[in-house]
Amino acid sequence: MKKIGVLTSGGDSPGMNAAIRAVVRAAIYNDLKVVGIKRGYEGLINGDIENMSLSSVADIIHRGGTMLRTARSEDFKTEKGFSKALNVINIFGIDGIVVIGGDGSFRGAEKLSQAGISTIGLPGTIDNDLAYTDYTIGFDTAINTVLNAxxxxxDTSTSHGRANIIEVMGRHCGDIALYAGLAGGAESIIVPEEEFSIDEICKRLIQGRNRGKLHSIILLAEGVVKNSYEVASEIEEKTGIETKLTILGHIQRGGSPTAFDRILASRMAGKAVELILDNKSSRVIGIKGNEIIDMDISEALTIEKKLNQDIYRLAKVLSI
Structure with missing residues (x-):
């Protein structure tokens, strides 16, 4: 193993730069050459590759986004595109690749591994939707962004005596809504994993108003309903409480990563380089009980992500 590449793919997440930095510096420390592959698998196909040095990753640990940029590549899924990617890997003499991204990125890494390329995956996604690991890089920052919102x-809800629905990311996984809702004292948390009742939500709002509560916060994961404005309108009609909707959108992807995400990204990236030096391939890095672990990519992708029912029940108990 003489030269490795690092790429970020799919949706960006805070902490990706910290992971890139750690991969590059740990590799150089161990006498490996490192190249940065820009714009994910799309950049790999097109040979958008540059040599990385210690100075390449200076002053990025605190920055959100990804210095290598990112993209989703439909071409990589085709036989022609994948063949071009393999040719580029051969031309640049890349012996292994560290892939930072979500499940789609991991499937690309799995495909490269099956073609004989050493690959290690780091979970970079704000959704926390990879079941094999307790936390993904960027999740902690995202929930803190939601908490600030x-x-x-x-503040403004209390001034006007309103109810507010806050729509957060998480089309198939409700972790952002769940964790931010618990930490933020939300009255109701609506996630894709659990059925919800508008009438039950309305009952909570009315009970809160009757005991003098001046505001109400409802966390809603995107994708649970087709139109969040309709939910707000129905709640307002049934309760008589003015109900506003705020869609946070991509603000959740940006911002300086928290200390937790910077440390997590650095630990995971260091482990990735260790595995590469041990000639390991087709592995993904995770964290379980504060211990950094690794697992076969194929096995990790088959584990079903489930909502933490203990936290979900606790949030309900505390929101009475």
Whole structure:
């Protein structure tokens, strides 16, 4: 193993730069050459590759986004595109690749591994939707971004005596809504894993108003309903409480990563380089009980992600 590449793919997440930095510096420390592959698998196909040095990753640990840029590549899924990617890997003499991204990125890494390329995956996604690991890189920052929004919205909501629905990311996984809702004291948390009742939500709002509560916060994961504005309108009609909707959108992807995400990204990246030096391939890095672990990519992708029912029940108990 003489030269490795590092790429970020799919949706960006805070902490990706910290992971890139750690991969590059740990590799150089161990006398490996490193190249940065820009724009994910699309950049791999097109040979958008540059040599990385210690100075290449200076002053990025605190920055959101990814210095290598990112993209989704439909071409990589085709036989022609994949063949071009393999040719580029051969031309540049790349012996292994560290892939930072979500499940789609991991499937690309799995495909490269099956073609004989050493690959290690780091879980970079704000959704926390990879079941094999307790946390993904960027999740902690995303929920803190939502918490800041909850605090700001609560101020104006209290002034007007309103209810507020805050729509957060998580089309198939409700972890952002769940964790931010618990930490932010939301009255109701609506996630894709659990059925919800508008009438039950309305009952909570009315009970809160009757005991003098001046505001109400409802966390809603995107994709649970087709039109969040309709949910707000129905709640307002049934309760008589003015109900506003705030869609946070891609603000959740940006911002300086928290200390937790910077440390997590650095630990995972260091482990990735260790595995590469041991000639390991087709592995993904995760964290379980504060211990950094690794697992076969194929096995990791088959584990079903489930909502933490203990936290979900606790959030309900505390929101009475």
């Amino acid at each position: 909850i605090s700001n919205i609560r």
